[in-house]
Amino acid sequence: MSLIDLSEVSKLYGFGDATTIALDEVSLTINKGEFVAVMGPSGSGKSTLMHMIGLLDRPTHGTYTFNGRLISHMSVARRARLRRDTLGFVFQSSNLIPRLNVLENVALPLAYKGMTQTRRLKQASAVLEQIGLADREYFMPKQLSGGQTQRVAIARALVNNPDVIIADEPTGNLDSASSLLVMELLSDLHKMGHTILLVTHNPELTRYSSRVVFMRDGLIIADEQTQVGRIPALARKLYFMQRKTVDDDLAGVSALMKALSSDAAQNKSKKVKKIKTKSFKRPRKKRVAK
Amino acid sequence: MFSGTYLKLARAAIRSNKWRSLLTMFGVVIGVASVVTIVSIGEGVKHQVSEQIKQRGDDLITILPGGRIKRDHNGQITNFNPLDVQGGVSFSEADYKAVLQIPSVKPVVPFGRVVGLAKTASNEYEGAEIIAATEGVPLVLNQKLAYGSFFADNELKANSAVIGQRVAERLFGENVPLGKSLIIRDREFIVRGIFDKFSNGSAFVASADYDNAIFIPYKAGQETMGGTIQIYQILTRPTDAQHMDDTVAALAQALKTARAGQEDFTVLKQDENLALANNFLNVLTSMISAVAAISLVVGGIGIMNIMLVSVTERTKEIGIRKAVGATNRQILYQFLTEATVISLLGGILGVIIALLANFLLRIFTDLRPVVTWPIVIVACGIALIVGLFFGVAPALKAARKDPIDALRYEQ
Numbered sequence: 133m134s135l136i137d138l139s140e141v142s143k144l145y146g147f148g149d150a151t152t153i154a155l156d157e158v159s160l161t162i163n164k165g166e167f168v169a170v171m172g173p174s175g176s177g178k179s180t181l182m183h184m185i186g187l188l189d190r191p192t193h194g195t196y197t198f199n200g201r202l203i204s205h206m207s208v209a210r211r212a213r214l215r216r217d218t219l220g221f222v223f224q225s226s227n228l229i230p231r232l233n234v235l236e237n238v239a240l241p242l243a244y245k246g247m248t249q250t251r252r253l254k255q256a257s258a259v260l261e262q263i264g265l266a267d268r269e270y271f272m273p274k275q276l277s278g279g280q281t282q283r284v285a286i287a288r289a290l291v292n293n294p295d296v297i298i299a300d301e302p303t304g305n306l307d308s309a310s311s312l313l314v315m316e317l318l319s320d321l322h323k324m325g326h327t328i329l330l331v332t333h334n335p336e337l338t339r340y341s342s343r344v345v346f347m348r349d350g351l352i353i354a355d356e357q358t359q360v361g362r363i364p365a366l367a368r369k370l371y372f373m374q375r376k377t378v379d380d381d382l383a384g385v386s387a388l389m390k391a392l393s394s395d396a397a398q399n400k401s402k403k404v405k406k407i408k409t410k411s412f413k414r415p416r417k418k419r420v421a422k
Numbered sequence: 423m424f425s426g427t428y429l430k431l432a433r434a435a436i437r438s439n440k441w442r443s444l445l446t447m448f449g450v451v452i453g454v455a456s457v458v459t460i461v462s463i464g465e466g467v468k469h470q471v472s473e474q475i476k477q478r479g480d481d482l483i484t485i486l487p488g489g490r491i492k493r494d495h496n497g498q499i500t501n502f503n504p505l506d507v508q509g510g511v512s513f514s515e516a517d518y519k520a521v522l523q524i525p526s527v528k529p530v531v532p533f534g535r536v537v538g539l540a541k542t543a544s545n546e547y548e549g550a551e552i553i554a555a556t557e558g559v560p561l562v563l564n565q566k567l568a569y570g571s572f573f574a575d576n577e578l579k580a581n582s583a584v585i586g587q588r589v590a591e592r593l594f595g596e597n598v599p600l601g602k603s604l605i606i607r608d609r610e611f612i613v614r615g616i617f618d619k620f621s622n623g624s625a626f627v628a629s630a631d632y633d634n635a636i637f638i639p640y641k642a643g644q645e646t647m648g649g650t651i652q653i654y655q656i657l658t659r660p661t662d663a664q665h666m667d668d669t670v671a672a673l674a675q676a677l678k679t680a681r682a683g684q685e686d687f688t689v690l691k692q693d694e695n696l697a698l699a700n701n702f703l704n705v706l707t708s709m710i711s712a713v714a715a716i717s718l719v720v721g722g723i724g725i726m727n728i729m730l731v732s733v734t735e736r737t738k739e740i741g742i743r744k745a746v747g748a749t750n751r752q753i754l755y756q757f758l759t760e761a762t763v764i765s766l767l768g769g770i771l772g773v774i775i776a777l778l779a780n781f782l783l784r785i786f787t788d789l790r791p792v793v794t795w796p797i798v799i800v801a802c803g804i805a806l807i808v809g810l811f812f813g814v815a816p817a818l819k820a821a822r823k824d825p826i827d828a829l830r831y832e833q
Contacts, residue, residue, distance in 0.1 A: 216747020231438045241746040
């Protein structure tokens, strides 16, 4: 059975005319052990999707089943406990608590399990050792470099041995050398069997993933299985064309459209599984309807 | 197990911002310190008064003008009216004589107030209280003379005086001014005796501070006052302590007859006297404490204010904690514990300051404040409740934060 199962999930913000559709009837299934990269421009709903999957948010419509449990109507407290036991977060800005040292930061999720301090710190220490930061245990967050901070954040996400690690642009603030370290670490975790969800702007990073999901305007417009170690053609094209042609963006018909059509024409490979051209048009219809 | 974790969190939060935490708890510190100090001063005075009263002996009967109490038919006091001051009411010569007629009391000592200033040739002392009395004073006050002797009932017109130790020091500037003369209302008196230091003289019960008293013979006092003198209390003892209640009743009956049926006087046994004094002091102490307690409330509001600011400042931290799995309740408890710990620490600090203040009061004043455990425990308990009460709003604010908004929050 799939680990994460979103079925026609929508998320709306605001009321009446000011309603924003952050997610528009998104359906997505993720199995255990996948490394899913989520790509898309700013405001495409990536973060909302991650918050949804990460149980920080509840869908306005649709159903979300996590590990066989229906989340949509779960209470705030039960979601918090589920988050504590099965999920790990890594954010763009590392989000370590500045008053606590590295060890205490890593041990934080365990505190909410009611574990004794000794056991907490022992377990946190073991995880830090595992990711090669054993010598930084008693450093304060501000004494670390950006890459180290992110690795500590990953350690914190790992410490409760979660089913899923959600990394929201973990390398967004890092130089390429540090990015490499962080991505290698995530890749290792993937190899060890963790399910990883990675939000990124950088197509280079999709080489680590086993699957790439493209989003735009609250919709999943492409969902592609890839081979680890290769950057999918779509990501590459999307990335470069977006950068090059301003006109396309202004015209509203995005670079993605071109990328998709040319891709489909040239290459009938089954790597591109679903191209939801149909659903891609739907937001336009809706806007006209309003 | 959980509470331990919360305490550690609170400790870390307080430590990370020591100055602010200290200033936050300041209101509670002042509130607790002042309440504890005032109550312990009150306790101390009570203690002093009771020592003084006990020192006079159990069988002393005090007769005061003014109806301060009501008794039922069994002689039990049913109602205290401690604030009924003497207000011009006093006993007359006739009342004194009526008491003298009672056979079962001896000696009967009137305390007549002589209005005037005590002077010597070179000095004067405003603080002295001049009392016209009879031979029985050392007996009813249960006090020995350090030097000389008290005047006898057969020399009540003599120009002699017996003084307390402070009068000796302040008026004459020496310890044993025997044979020296002092002038009261243009009449010269010769010092013939000096009392031992009275125990537990206190600024708060000045009327009973006999170290400040000059005793002159009753008739001589009457003469200096122009023939009549106001008697503000009569002290006596029963000849047989077994029949105390009967004696009190007999005294009351005699006085009622002498005062034409008016019950505008009070006959008190020593234990009742003590209860009366305590009652008055309790009222006084609780009124002042109530005022001081207002600062506790202000302190609580201070805690709430700073905690609200702290919650806003730590929005991101709250977001992180929620993301890693803290429930709303756990966040609530964290901030509630923090507010309570700050308040309780303030309470403890307040008690320490109160102890220090009491120590200084003991050194520099006549007061002998007594800190009792109940005061300390109640004060700390109130500080704890203040913290809990005023911590609820900030803690709720923290607990209800949306995790996503909180995570996005940037200072």
